[in-house]
Amino acid sequence: MFFNIILASPASGSVDLGWNLAAMLSIPDLIKKKRDGEKLSDEEIKLFIEAVTANTAQPCQIGAMLMAIYLRGMESAEIQTLTREMMLSGDVMSWPNEWKKLVVDKHSTGGVGDKVSLVLAPALAACRCKVPMISGRGLAHTGGTLDKLESIPGFNIQQTSEQIVGILDSVGCCIVGQTERLVPADRVMYAMRDATSTVDSLPLITGSIISKKGAESLSALVLDVKFGRAALYKDLQSARELAQLLVDAGNGLGIRTGAALSQMECTIGRCVGNSLEVIESLETLKGNGPDDLMELVETLGGMLLMMTGLVSDLSEGKKQISDVVIGGAALSKFQAMMQAQGVASETAASLCSAHTDYYSILRKSEHQMELKASADGVVQDIDGLILAQVIHKLGAGRSKAGMPVNHSVGAELLVSLGQRVKKGASWLRLHYEDPAPSQDQIVQLQKALTVDHSETTQQRQSLVAEVLLPQ
Ligand code: URA
Numbered sequence: 001m002f003f004n005i006i007l008a009s010p011a012s013g014s015v016d017l018g019w020n021l022a023a024m025l026s027i028p029d030l031i032k033k034k035r036d037g038e039k040l041s042d043e044e045i046k047l048f049i050e051a052v053t054a055n056t057a058q059p060c061q062i063g064a065m066l067m068a069i070y071l072r073g074m075e076s077a078e079i080q081t082l083t084r085e086m087m088l089s090g091d092v093m094s095w096p097n098e099w100k101k102l103v104v105d106k107h108s109t110g111g112v113g114d115k116v117s118l119v120l121a122p123a124l125a126a127c128r129c130k131v132p133m134i135s136g137r138g139l140a141h142t143g144g145t146l147d148k149l150e151s152i153p154g155f156n157i158q159q160t161s162e163q164i165v166g167i168l169d170s171v172g173c174c175i176v177g178q179t180e181r182l183v184p185a186d187r188v189m190y191a192m193r194d195a196t197s198t199v200d201s202l203p204l205i206t207g208s209i210i211s212k213k214g215a216e217s218l219s220a221l222v223l224d225v226k227f228g229r230a231a232l233y234k235d236l237q238s239a240r241e242l243a244q245l246l247v248d249a250g251n252g253l254g255i256r257t258g259a260a261l262s263q264m265e266c267t268i269g270r271c272v273g274n275s276l277e278v279i280e281s282l283e284t285l286k287g288n289g290p291d292d293l294m295e296l297v298e299t300l301g302g303m304l305l306m307m308t309g310l311v312s313d314l315s316e317g318k319k320q321i322s323d324v325v326i327g328g329a330a331l332s333k334f335q336a337m338m339q340a341q342g343v344a345s346e347t348a349a350s351l352c353s354a355h356t357d358y359y360s361i362l363r364k365s366e367h368q369m370e371l372k373a374s375a376d377g378v379v380q381d382i383d384g385l386i387l388a389q390v391i392h393k394l395g396a397g398r399s400k401a402g403m404p405v406n407h408s409v410g411a412e413l414l415v416s417l418g419q420r421v422k423k424g425a426s427w428l429r430l431h432y433e434d435p436a437p438s439q440d441q442i443v444q445l446q447k448a449l450t451v452d453h454s455e456t457t458q459q460r461q462s463l464v465a466e467v468l469l470p471q
Contacts, residue, residue, distance in 0.1 A: 027051055027061045034068035042081045049085040053185045059192065066189065066198040074203035079245060080252040082203060086211035087253065089185035093161060093217045095130070101219050103130045104304045107209055108224040109232050109242070110142035112384040113267035116224065117145045117175060118281035119289070119297045119325065122333035125172030126324035127305055132164050132216055133175045134182070138397045138405065141230070141388040143277065146177055151275040151362055151407035152351070156342035171336045182215050200232070202245055210249040220307035221250050222300045223259040230384040231264035236465060247468055256307040260299055261466040266417060267384040269293040273396045273410015273431060275362040282351055282358070285331040292463050298322050299464050307470065314467070365408035365431035371442070373421045373451055380417070381450035387411050390441050394432050406433060417460060421451060
């Protein structure tokens with residue numbers, strides 16, 4: 001089957017400014033207005049975003065406006081317009097009519113060991129959805145889906161719009177990087193936010209995330225908004241505030257948008273680090289996944305199936321996702337997706353076979369070291385932030401955009417929360433190369449494990465604290 005891709009022009013759907021208004025307003029006027037705490041009109045936001053995209057706004061003017069937005073905030077209507085105008089700054093994808101209700105994606109605000117996308121995208125494809133998942137690279141201590149997938153030899157995250165349509169037609173899902181032509185205003189603003197300390201602004205985060213999802217022309221979107229010590233937002237209340245803004249902005253663009261608020265204290269699953277997380281994802285797709293990862297995949301997938309109308313309630317959605325993972329249909333989709341994105345067919349088949357020697361394909365680190373529990377007792381806590389920060393410094397993450405990562409570096413938890421351990425038992429296997437962990441880093445890692453002397457073991461707590469669904 002062949003489909004034409006129709007890309008809306010940047011100006012489509014936009015308000016005609018007319019020469020009068022454009023002539024009257026200058027960028028310094030707009031900056032002054034926001035600086036003084038006034039609300040920007042739709043036309044003023046449009047003018048600013050057009051100037052950013054056309055490169056006619058000076059970097060200092062963009063930086064000043066970002067800071068004004070950071071300090072003064074934006075009303076909900078301004079955030080809606082900002083998001084829409086950012087989306088319209090580049091290509092907007094268009095899908096065949098028969099997919100209209102089925103095109104879905106998810107966004108996570110960043111976690112440790114967060115490999116949900118690798119399982120969720122093929123599971124949704126196995127439930128008849130079309131999933132053009134546009135993912136990112138690691139940010140700060142959090143891992144990036146694209147970095148994980150690039151640990152698979154041959155996996156190509158760069159696909160054109162035409163190739164994406166072809167893969168969705170034949171497989172149902174792909175996981176790709178942002179194309180050059182998608183939301184160019186965000187590319188400029190994101191780089192400047194980094195340079196002007198305006199990254200953690202709710203209106204700017206909302207515009208950045210939702211404009212890119214809007215450009216994918218989704219039918220439904222689910223947001224995994226994390227809270228806890230290893231998340232961007234530390235407490236439930238601030239995560240709730242971000243989630244509500246994101247949900248409103250998504251629904252404002254006509255995308256059925258929901259959110260799950262999920263805890264990010266430890267790690268998701270047992271592995272952190274690029275190749276290790278690919279292995280854990282493949283094991284999950286073979287039916288051997290950890291409960292916390294499966295809980296997130298089922299909840300987020302179930303919400304999307306509900307929002308597309310493929311199921312009528314969340315529990316039915318969760319069950320369908322669980323069935324395609326346990327039954328192997330999602331694994332077949334992952335295999336087909338790898339092949340469609342450049343992985344040799346023997347490699348894809350071997351990674352998906354029941355008794356794979358993963359390290360005959362994925363690179364194993366030259367060195368491993370096991371850390372030992374210092375007391376008998378029950379595991380009360382494992383600090384995911386410490387684990388992530390140490391392995392990031394050992395090369396699993398990057399300190400500057402564009403730097404390579406070492407796919408083989410990472411850590412495997414050998415114990416779980418609530419488990420009884422003996423003094424001297426191994427609790428963490430560290431995979432490293434150059435640099436080797438310093439003594440100080442080993443001391444740090446040991447502090448990540450809290451064992452107490454209580455006699456009772458504990459049940460695992462649910463990761464998902466709240467779910468927001470559109471009306
Ligand atoms: N991810 C984005 O794409 N933008 C942000 O502002 C934050 C996370």
